[in-house]
Amino acid sequence: MKFIRINMTDKTIKTHNVPIQYLGLGGRGLTSLLINEEVPGFCDPLGPDNKLVFAPGLLSGTPLVNTSRLSVGAKSPLTGGIKESNVGGTMAKAIAGLGITAIIVEGQAPEGALSIIRISKDGSISLDDGCQHKGMRTYALTERLQTQYGKNISVACIGPAGEYGCTSASIQATDTDDHPCRAAGRGGLGAVMGAKGIKALVVDKGGKMADEMVDLQSFKAAAKIFAQAIKDHPFSGQLLPALGTAYLLSAVNAMGAFPCYNATKGQLEGFEKISGEILAETIQARGGKTAHVGCTGCVAQCSNVFVDTDGKYVTSSLEYETLWSMGGMPGITDLDIIARLDFLCDDIGLDTMNTGVAIGVAMDAGYKDFGDGQAALEMLEEIARGTEIGMVLGHGPAAVGEYFKHSRVPVVKKQSIAAYDPRGMQGNGVTYSTSTMGADHTAGNLIGAYLGGELDPLSPEGQAEASRNLQISMASLDNTGLCMLVGGALENPDAVKALGDMITAKFGIEPGPEDGVEMGKRILNAEREFNAKAGLTKHDDRLPDFFKKEPLPPHNKTFLLSDDELDAVYNF
Structure with missing residues (x-):
């Protein structure tokens, strides 16, 4: 178990051993506790005092199976508070396969400098010049890096x-x-990574230096039981x-x-x-792929590969949140347009959710018409070019609302x-x-x-408690590296x-029945502590007023929970 610190x-x-206060932590638990301890709350998120943790x-x-989740942590330039952003794919496995518990990027490169963090399968680490990749989009960059470093990365x-x-990067x-x-x-x-002067992290796959276990055979036996529970669950298995x-x-x-048409319906x-x-149906008819494995070791196969009418790759994976943010919020109902928007966000390096909502706010403000897919595509290209309106859109819906002096900003x-309106799902509004x-x-x-x-989604009853309990559970789950989509297996x-047997087999410590809950609380308390140091208060734990005042068709509900109920969520 080791930390890699790159200044x-x-x-x-x-490279040094994991400090004792971080033992037993991974994923979100590690990023959040480290950021809280080592990053000044009032620091500039894009300055040298912030840290970026993988x-x-x-x-x-x-x-x-299904433990290929990587947590990336820092102080967020968007929220001004702590941030853990969770991603699948192959990177978590690649890093862990080299016995690395965390990569911590500190300090700041001189303006204009750009580097590649390179970690080879023998564990050697270098900072390679990346200036030749400046301005590149991610798909072309990845191809070039494979030419430079080989395919198995x-x-x-x-x-x-x-x-x-x-701030939507x-x-x-x-x-x-x-x-x-x-x-x-x-x-x-992504903006924090750019401010540090890092264009890419490149890690060899297939590393054979993973941390040793106390009892590998017992771990494998328990892992087999867990994998079967994933396959047997109707959600993850079917x-x-x-x-x-x-x-x-x-x-x-x-x-x-x-929530669609900028949360007006x-x-x-x-x-x-x-x-x-x-x-x-569209994917299968065109020769694309459903039941696709996008992340290392996945048995849920939730991914897909969307292709155009000629069978040519467009994007992977076209997921629910993006279908909503690039479809529902701007009122676009053309799958090919939405798939192209998804690809462009990945290629330019943008959060599809924050960016799609930014487009929806701009349309609601009258900049373009709802349903205009071509206009949405052009807006993304404005971000890629760094134009004035592109930078506004690239900073997300709050910036768009301020620019257009528009008050309906979700x-x-x-x-x-x-993709869940808080008036139609009251508990999600609590979250x-x-x-x-x-x-x-x-x-x-x-x-x-x-x-x-x-739960009745339209009633305020029980929503705060349900949100509290699930927030605790999710923080604990994010510590393990397990994908949240297979969390239903834990109903078994x-x-x-x-x-529990796997924790024992790996570390030699038998977890107690409340350890998972206590871990979740520990993580959330650290995150709340950092946010307080960063200047966030209970007044930041509020939905915009329009959710409380504008009834949502078709059921015509508003958000019904009081501020006092929200303030009591973290009373544990």
């Missing part, structure tokens, strides 16, 4: 948006097909391979909770044209909401409001409770026991 100011690289999960690099890189410092990671289509999208961490996350579109639209006219069912802490990360779709998404009939008692 961009003096270009020094140091941390695979606690179980990444092991024989356990994993890449995490930024596009023009990250170099410009756009993503870090794009390669999938199993070597496409840079997996995004650590939320919070503008729905995801068939339709991917896009299966949610029809269900959420039917609930009247699909809860149902999209023509939604069936971009539904999960039509998406799968953000919390300047980060866009996700948007109180999440340490700004409005978030992974921190405590209660869609499962609504679809399962456990055998899988819960298997997870």
